[in-house]
Amino acid sequence: MSRSRSVRRMWALDAPTITVDKSILLLGGGGETVTLPAPCFLVEHDEGLVLFDTGLASEAAGDPAAAYGPLAAMFEMTFPEECRLDRQIEALGFRTTDVKRVVLSHAHFDHTGGLHHFTHAEGFVGSGELRYAHNADPHTAGFFRSKDLEAAGRIKWNELPAGYDHDMFGDGSVTLLSLPGHTPGALGLQLRFEDGHTLILTGDAAHLRENIGHTVGMPFDADVVRKLDSLRKLKLLGTRPDVTVWVNHDPQDWATLRATGNEITAASLYAVRS
Numbered sequence: 001m002s003r004s005r006s007v008r009r010m011w012a013l014d015a016p017t018i019t020v021d022k023s024i025l026l027l028g029g030g031g032e033t034v035t036l037p038a039p040c041f042l043v044e045h046d047e048g049l050v051l052f053d054t055g056l057a058s059e060a061a062g063d064p065a066a067a068y069g070p071l072a073a074m075f076e077m078t079f080p081e082e083c084r085l086d087r088q089i090e091a092l093g094f095r096t097t098d099v100k101r102v103v104l105s106h107a108h109f110d111h112t113g114g115l116h117h118f119t120h121a122e123g124f125v126g127s128g129e130l131r132y133a134h135n136a137d138p139h140t141a142g143f144f145r146s147k148d149l150e151a152a153g154r155i156k157w158n159e160l161p162a163g164y165d166h167d168m169f170g171d172g173s174v175t176l177l178s179l180p181g182h183t184p185g186a187l188g189l190q191l192r193f194e195d196g197h198t199l200i201l202t203g204d205a206a207h208l209r210e211n212i213g214h215t216v217g218m219p220f221d222a223d224v225v226r227k228l229d230s231l232r233k234l235k236l237l238g239t240r241p242d243v244t245v246w247v248n249h250d251p252q253d254w255a256t257l258r259a260t261g262n263e264i265t266a267a268s269l270y271a272v273r274s
């Protein structure tokens with residue numbers, strides 16, 4: 001059996017935001033607007049850096065409409081220069097070329113914008129995700145950005161079959177969680193810290209904590225039945241006392257779990273729980 005290891009360090013990088021009506025995030029949840037972070041997470045492992053999601057496109061910083069056209073107003077994008085993914089990686093003392101592996105939670109535009117920085121990296125994506133992105137159902141086609149899919153075409157992807165979790169390094173520290181439904185290949189990321197505490201990043205298997213709490217999807221899920229199974233899986237994982245589930249777009253989780261700064265540690269997660 002391989003030696004059990006943990007992640008060295010991880011960061012929840014500062015994020016641009018989008019603002020939408022709650023009904024887009026939760027079936028039956030309309031009537032109020034919600035401002036969501038569009039985050040990226042950087043993980044340092046002995047084998048190198050792993051990036052989970054690539055957020056909005058760097059060229060949208062300061063002027064989202066220039067990169068996204070009418071989508072920028074539709075989603076009320078706010079993107080300060082300091083939230084650029086490439087600059088934040090550099091500010092931590094790394095280069096974008098130091099990122100050895102990139103994991104795509106799914107291929108919607110608020111997760112693929114930075115892919116062009118990482119065409120040198122090894123990619124991990126759920127099976128069928130990129131195929132679906134190129135040939136999506138009409139009600140979801142607007143969520144895929146062709147420029148980002150071109151960049152994705154220059155990355156060598158490992159496609160992970162739906163229904164199977166994948167231990168990236170064979171040491172239990174970084175595990176890709178199969179959470180299909182929102183899109184065919186939706187993934188989450190499970191990280192184990194030195195003291196054994198586990199953090200689960202949901203990707204968009206849930207947009208708000210309420211999706212998990214009430215087992216309710218959102219109107220643009222590709223497969224409603226699989227989505228509900230994935231929400232139940234997250235709910236079950238979250239019942240373990242040593243697990244923190246982070247709903248990546250949830251504004252409350254963002255404020256709470258990053259309360260002590262960009263770097264996320266077992267201690268910072270415990271501080272929130274107590």
Ligand SMILES: [Zn+2]
Nearest residue numbers: 108110111204
């Ligand atoms: Zn998203």
